[in-house]
Amino acid sequence: MVETPGFTVQPLKPEDAREVAKLHVQIFPEYFLAHMGEEFLSLYYAQFAARPGYGCVAVRDGRIVGFVTGTPDTAAVYNQFYRRNFFRLAWIALKRFFADAFIRREIGARIQHILNAVRSLFTRKTTKKAPSISKVTTRLLSIG
Numbered sequence: 836m837v838e839t840p841g842f843t844v845q846p847l848k849p850e851d852a853r854e855v856a857k858l859h860v861q862i863f864p865e866y867f868l869a870h871m872g873e874e875f876l877s878l879y880y881a882q883f884a885a886r887p888g889y890g891c892v893a894v895r896d897g898r899i900v901g902f903v904t905g906t907p908d909t910a911a912v913y914n915q916f917y918r919r920n921f922f923r924l925a926w927i928a929l930k931r932f933f934a935d936a937f938i939r940r941e942i943g944a945r946i947q948h949i950l951n952a953v954r955s956l957f958t959r960k961t962t963k964k965a966p967s968i969s970k971v972t973t974r975l976l977s978i979g
Contacts, residue, residue, distance in 0.1 A: 842900060847890030852881040854899045855892065867945065870937045875927045880904065882916045913948075917955035924952065 847855065856876030860869045868876060883890035883904040889912075893901035906912045917924065931938045942949075 842893045842895040844891050844893050846887065847880065847884045847892050847902065847904065849881055849884040851892050851899060851902075852877045852884055855880045855890075855902045858899060858902060865937075867938070867941050870935050870941075871927065871931050875924065875931070878920050878923065879916065882912060882919075886912070913951060914955045914958060917952035918958070921952060921956055 853873070856873040856879070859876050859880075860873060863869045868879065880890070880902075883906075886906075889906055890902065890904040892899045928938075932942065
């Protein structure tokens with residue numbers, strides 16, 4: 836935990852996922868993931884909360900006021916996310932497709948994610964040797 840004037844930075848925890856999802860929708864209302872809704876985003880951020888060091892939240896007066904997530908292995912994180920939540924994600928996506936014109940318009944640009952989600956069901960779990968810290972390149976996935 837890091838104390839700074841006005842707020843505290845602490846690791847993202849599973850119980851933070853719902854609040855981070857709500858904040859994501861508020862901060863990024865016109866982005867695709869925000870249109871997927873809080874249920875989808877809660878699952879998304881829970882994936883990072885389950886991996887120590889993959890997310891942090893800024894807390895002020897007991898409320899989450901900011902967040903950041905990242906990973907050195909985007910493909911592995913998404914593969915696990917899709918595999919663990921495939922049917923629930925498919926149901927959410929179907930509901931959002933019919934409820935939200937933005938999703939219907941933008942879904943074509945997400946075909947690769949859809950194909951990766953389907954592939955995740957048939958991909959064996961692989962483990963890679965963790966790279967040394969000096970060779971890690973991390974991809975920032977979300978900040979709010």
